[in-house]
Amino acid sequence: MNANTNPTETTSSRLITPASGTKSTSRLTVQQPAKRRILVVDDDPVVLKTTEIKLKAHGFAVTTAADGPSAIHSARSETPDLILLDLNFPPDLALTWDGFSIMNWLRRLESTKNVPIIIFTGLQGGSHYERARAAGVAGFFHKPLDFTPLMALIDRRLKPNTPSQPLNDQTNAGSSFTTTGKD
Numbered sequence: 674m675n676a677n678t679n680p681t682e683t684t685s686s687r688l689i690t691p692a693s694g695t696k697s698t699s700r701l702t703v704q705q706p707a708k709r710r711i712l713v714v715d716d717d718p719v720v721l722k723t724t725e726i727k728l729k730a731h732g733f734a735v736t737t738a739a740d741g742p743s744a745i746h747s748a749r750s751e752t753p754d755l756i757l758l759d760l761n762f763p764p765d766l767a768l769t770w771d772g773f774s775i776m777n778w779l780r781r782l783e784s785t786k787n788v789p790i791i792i793f794t795g796l797q798g799g800s801h802y803e804r805a806r807a808a809g810v811a812g813f814f815h816k817p818l819d820f821t822p823l824m825a826l827i828d829r830r831l832k833p834n835t836p837s838q839p840l841n842d843q844t845n846a847g848s849s850f851t852t853t854g855k856d
Contacts, residue, residue: 709755710751710753711736711756712744712755712756713728713735715759720818721739731827741770741774741775744775744779745782749784752788753788754788755830755831760801776810789811791830793814793818
């Protein structure tokens with residue numbers, strides 16, 4: 674969890690005593706774990722919505738962004754605990770954004786420099802994997818996404834007190850890195 678996120682939320686409510694029907698002055702405080710926030714960055718609205726629905730169904734708070742500037746803005750306004758990032762984006766008039774340039778920007782921000790990033794892409798080829806590995810991403814998945822290993826990796830990465838580990842060559846279910854698809 675990042676330093677800006679409160680690990681618990683406090684909920685207070687007034688109690689009503691059944692005998693008198695009057696409000697009591699005592700308060701009940703319940704500690705509930707705060708939802709872990711995931712930023713999903715992809716230019717495909719179908720992928721964004723599908724991924725958002727799946728992540729919310731697993732109890733995560735989700736923010737989505739369809740391009741580099743939106744991703745940077747979202748990360749600055751609400752620091753995520755994890756980032757899912759596509760690599761391929763259409764050309765922009767001012768800048769050519771791809772997942773690697775977005776990742777470089779996110780790594781420059783104090784609030785997101787240590788946030789785990791998981792790549793998911795439709796691009797094929799070992800060069801993307803190797804470049805992601807060199808950048809220290811937490812995982813690499815090919816589209817279409819298989820949500821079972823993705824959710825397993827997200828759960829492992831967001832466990833309290835789990836140190837951030839860069840991508841490594843292990844690809845079994847117990848590893849800190851998961852890859853799906855062919856390179």
